[in-house]
Amino acid sequence: MSASQVAASPLLEVSGLNVVLPTGRRSEVEAVRHVDLVVRDGERVGIVGESGSGKSVTGRAIAGLLPTSPLVRVTGSIRFAGREMVGAPAEDWNAIRRERVGMIFQDPLTFLNPVMRVGRQVAESIPLSRVGGDRRAQLTAVHEFLAQAGLEKVEQVANSFPHELSGGMRQRVLIAIAIAKTPALILADEPTTALDATVQQRVLDTLDRTVADLGTAMILISHDLAVVAGMTDRVYVMYAGRIVEEGTTEQVLQDPQHRYTQALLQSVHSITEPDTELYSIPPSLRRELNAEADHAS
Amino acid sequence: MTTPTPKPDAVLGTDAPVVTPTEPIAALERKRDPERSNWRIFFEKPTTRVFIPVLVFFVLLSAFGPLFVGDPITAGFPKLLPPGSAEHVLGTDHLGRDFLARVINGGRVSLLVGFSVALLCMTIGLVVGGLAGYFGGIIDTVMVKVAEFFQVLPGIILALVIAALLGANVVFIVIILAITMWPSVARIVRAESMRVSQLGYVESAKAAGFRGLRIIASDVIPNVMPPVLVATTMTVGRAILIESGLSYLGIGDPSRPSWGALLNSAQSYMRDGWWLALFPGLCIVLVVLAVNMLGDALNDSFNPTVGRVK
Amino acid sequence: MLLEARNVSKVFRARRASGTVHAVKDATLRARPGEFIAIVGESGSGKSTLARLLLDLIPLSSGTVELDGQPITRLRGSARRTYRRVVQAVLQDPAGSLNPRKRVERTIGEVIRLHGIARRPADVRAKVIEVLELVGMSPAQPFLDRFPHELSGGQRQRVLIARAISLNPQIIVADEAVSALDASVKAGVLRVMADLKDRLGVGYVFITHDLPLVKKVADYVYVMRSGEIVEEGPKDRIFSAPEHPYTQTLLAAAPVLSRPRHH
Helix, strand or coil: CCHHHHHCCCCEEEEEEEEEEECCCCCEEEEEEEEEEEECCCCEEEEECCCCCCHHHHHHHHHCCCCCCCCCEEEEEEEECCEECCCCCHHHHHHHHHHCEEEECCCHHHHCCCCCCHHHHHHHHCCHHHHCCCHHHHHHHHHHHHHHCCCCCHHHHHCCCHHHCCHHHHHHHHHHHHHHCCCCEEEEECCCCCCCHHHHHHHHHHHHHHHHHHCCEEEEEECCHHHHHHHCCEEEEEECCEEEEEEEHHHHHHCCCCHHHHHHHHHHHHHHCCCCCCCCCCHHHHHHHHHHHHHCC | CCCCCCCCCCCCCCCCCCCECCECCCCCCCCCCCCCCHHHHHHHCHHHHHHHHHHHHHHHHHHHHHHHCCCCCCCCCCCCCCCCCCCCCCCECCCCCEHHHHHHHHHHHHHHHHHHHHHHHHHHHHHHHHHHHHHCHHHHHHHHHHHHHHHHCCHHHHHHHHHHHHCCCHHHHHHHHHHHHHHHHHHHHHHHHHHHHCCHHHHHHHHHCCCHHHHHHHHHHHHHHHHHHHHHHHHHHHHHHHHHHHHHCCCCCCCCCCHHHHHHHCHHHCCCCHHHHHHHHHHHHHHHHHHHHHHHHHHHHHCCCCCCCC | CCEEEEEEEEEEECCCCCCEEEEEEEEEEEECCCCEEEEECCCCCCHHHHHHHHCCCCCCCEEEEEECCEEHHHCCHHHHHHHHHHEEEECCCCCCCCCCCCCHHHHHHHHHHHCCCCCCHHHHHHHHHHHHHHCCCCCCHHHCCCCHHHCCHHHHHHHHHHHHHCCCCCEEEEECCCCCCCHHHHHHHHHHHHHHHHHHCCEEEEEECCHHHHHHHCCEEEEEECCEEEEEEEHHHHHHCCCCHHHHHHHHHCCCCCCCCCC
């Protein structure tokens, strides 16, 4: 192997990922089917799909955050910088999540500790090696990260509890916590979906700038094409647990190849463009897409 | 078994059924849950299948047993006989009374007290807690004060006083126990009602034009039942145990001793009459266990969301 | 028919010492059948509170809400029942707006029976099937026995809409009724709503923070901020020539698919 090939071992490589989840007393569903994806250092990748497409489950599988019930079955391969994580012990996953992957999920209220001040939660995310035990250095770092995440009056914010902040501010706190660990990868799952349309844009801008400044890789999961469009280099489109299309974001959005992507784009455009008739994916198309997803290898 | 494909609908196609709000799943299921009513689920549970017979056994025993056994009260030859003889299957007590008869009759009293108290507590608790939780405001304040008053009542002293004034009677015992025990059930109902009353479907019901009492009965109470059921089954056990404590203090009909009363009078004969404590004790344990397990199983079966992965 | 809020205000007592919260200040609004009215604003603007005032779900602090000139708080008996029938609600959070223990048929059937739309079980069931098919859940039969958790978000939303229209209402107050839905499902539900407006003459009071949506479906727009209606007008005028600075800010901040970003 040449030097460039060795160096090009991707940050994250997922092959043949399959996830089966229980859905009731006696039923289960294959939420993710044979998913392959790759993220390289500094790359921004989007995963787009409707609810039920398996995109969130994929995100959680990558972070090792699936429920630990024995009814949940994960097969396939997830490699972080070459290291196989499927079947790895909990400590390995914890180490990865602590140091290499920063996560930003949809609902900050469930992710943040309601009885711990925000500043302390950011501080806990900073790796010990960076600031050691020096309280003042830690505080400065916390303020820096909060500022970098787009917050103003950082001392006040750091002293607040999560419920004292607005939705947009809470999301920025999540961003701060994520970047505080100087991760190699940021995994954002519907980071702005719970926010007002107006605040969404600002938080996305912040995320965009932060990721650009730090040069981290990013996986952005969303059902909203507009969110993914402006923020990613490459995108994967998921439907019924499978990846139906992938490519550079520009390409996929301008010239979609798969019928589902085309229909999805048409839906989105029909909502935003004034003179087009509202379009939703017709049942006949869904039947075909489902059959295709069922029978593909 | 082949999977029936979910039927597509005219406007939006085959929408993916959502498992939980945060964990979406793919559009096709490998196996679909056959339509089972909640009661069928309940009766198919292994727990149910073990403990319903136990409970039924004791209920039947208490209801009909006394017809077949001898007199539990008339003293015979005052000698302790161990179990095993044909004439006295469970032996006799220190007064020569047939112990099987005493245990079976004791069951009647214990079960009567236990279930009556629990049922009364549940009824009062649902009404008071439901009203308090749904309406809030002044109604809530009043109900809470009333509940506190009854909770603070010293049950045992009250029982003593009533017994002294009116004589000891199973009915009085049941009433006194119910009066002192309903507040704990009401508290649970109130907390759950308050939570449920904030939910979207209660608001929707109001907007649709339903009136308060109807909403409490139709939307609030059914959704608060799980913890209430558990609390009610706990009450059965607690009532039986408290009643046996009262028997120890002499509050209890001496002509109709409960299992608790039998247990207490067995204390003096622990060495020579082990069966006097074993059988009543065993009965209490089995009944309380059965009721608690069944309450749990009921809760499990009637909660449509159990079984999903969060 | 006219549903009108006149100078309504709502004041909440804040939980922590510091006094009161003015959720809605002196708002005036008119809604008619056949008209699609949107109330837009960010979180905390008071739009949801205003919706609940229109629906008499919370008491007014001042002002009146009138149905054809009659204050709704003073309606009694059959007049009140009529109000509850002609003004229906489709509220936010599909995961919580349906009783998790009631199957679809019962959830819709019980309001049909309450308002006397049908009484015999067979008639009620027929009506339930009729409205489910009207919102596109066709064939309706398999949905009758389902619990809410056995339905997708889009289906739950449509059950809510079906329940609302089963009473032949004249106005539906919808609070963030489509915000939580995917693009395709959103488009489908909106199509149903527009269809009902065209065919049955239903009017909407549509509360949302999603501006592109409003541009697509609304006729008249009220813009709210911090409890006040800062601007109102026909949709086209609001979007092409907004007057109030806040409206302008809102429009500028709305996310747009085609906006490129360079990094």
